[in-house]
Amino acid sequence: MSIPFSLEGKRGIVLGIANRHSIAYGCAEVLSEQGAELCITYLNEKSKSFVSPLAEQLNSRLFLPCDVSNPGELESVFNEAEKVWGTIDFVIHSIAWSPLDELHGRLVDSTSEGFSKAMDISCHSFIRASRLAESLMKEKGGTLITMTYYGSEKVVDHYNMMGPIKAALESSVRYLAAELGASNIRVHSVSPGPMPTRAASGIEAFDGLMSDAVERSPLHRLGSPDDVGRLVAFLISDWAKTQTGSQMFVDAGHHIMA
Template sequence: MTHATLAPDPVRLLDMTGKKGLIVGIANEHSLAWAAARNCHAARADLALTYLNDKARPFVEPLARSVGAAILLPCDVARDSQLEAVFGSIADTWGRLDFLVHAIAWAPAADLHGRLTDCSAEGFVQAMQVSCHSFIRMAKLAEPLMHRGGSLTTLSFLGAEKMVDHYNVMGPVKAALEASVRYLAHELGPKGIRVNVISAGAVKTRAASGIEHFDELIHETETKSPLRRSVTADEVGRAALLLASDHTTAITGEVLHVDAGFHIDGMIFH
């Protein structure tokens, strides 16, 4: 038998046939959430997708059709009834959930672009509610649907660990999200539910466009990361697929850096 015949088939290795997954946070085809959805679909998972509001629906609906999403619903996490409706639909349609990818974050522009020192109490609460507490709420709603265990994954950024210029209020908010992952992993682990976070490198998305001097972040990554390049949305999407799959059943409470190694050098953007 030759070495070539022993090489594993990556599609078969990550076969998600029969797995039911919810992916929240798709805004358009450039979204990291869409990269996760596309890769999970390629691995034959069944998907439920959401869109923020009527303005976003025309951008998300064609994507949902392209992956044969069984469920497509609005989900503004600032409105309790919409999130409950999504999980209610999953319960009615599938009766269970195997994995969840949470890829949403938001802060009022004035607070995002200003100093943390000047951040308003209202803006801080709003950023925390949408970017962090929504993941906790989703974990609570997913728990009774994950009868056979499952995987919860969210997205973060290096600014949660180190001071990154222009990340401002999102730094402490993402730090809270990463801490929440550890506590949720501890609490849900006995039920076989794994909770992890992907710390993604700088990728050009609609959400990233809200960060001032974002092109500088890309340049810093390309010149200072060990791989001397930035990362792609697809690379983040493949990491989300990996964490959702049965190939990571012993991994929980982890921060997985998908950033071309940028975090290891401790560089700070200036």
């Protein structure tokens, strides 16, 4: 007997949608299709015009500004979610940033200021979101998911300072999973392969990374934001209730190849 997959009754926050090509939007679209209620955030007034129509399409009850580098904005998102819903079931964190000139330069030449800000936005914001989510998940637990990349494990040309930052993010996932497990809060990192998103366009020679992924991956294709969304939907569902602390790839198997 087949069992219908549904996220009806689940509510959560999606951080990081920039446009309809974003991995975060691919996640939000699938979650909405499966019945989840969403809080959608946008970075600033400039990005609002791109994200607002998407939030409407997703029937998002909450549509809020969130620049994690601005004190109080992340906290405000969770406060509003608590006011409207009382509790939440998941958080999707799809946020990464580094100074463009330092991303294009050598790690050894990175500045303390640039590296620290990139670490705060790309990694510590997930830790802060986890702390804020904990109090809203105490009744029945929940799921926290962030996005990483294979350049955390191996040296990938032109990924530069983001490699060690993503490595810190992945380590944080494991520690958060251990700390929050007693509260039935599950924590995962999802590692998409190269995809033509706005964020990826900042990486030099990114077309070459995509070509290499297609050529060398066992399935000879790229993943899509919707592919990521389907994995995320599984991870936040009750079907994955005994899984936590994992790193899961959506890259057609590219990460297994030498």
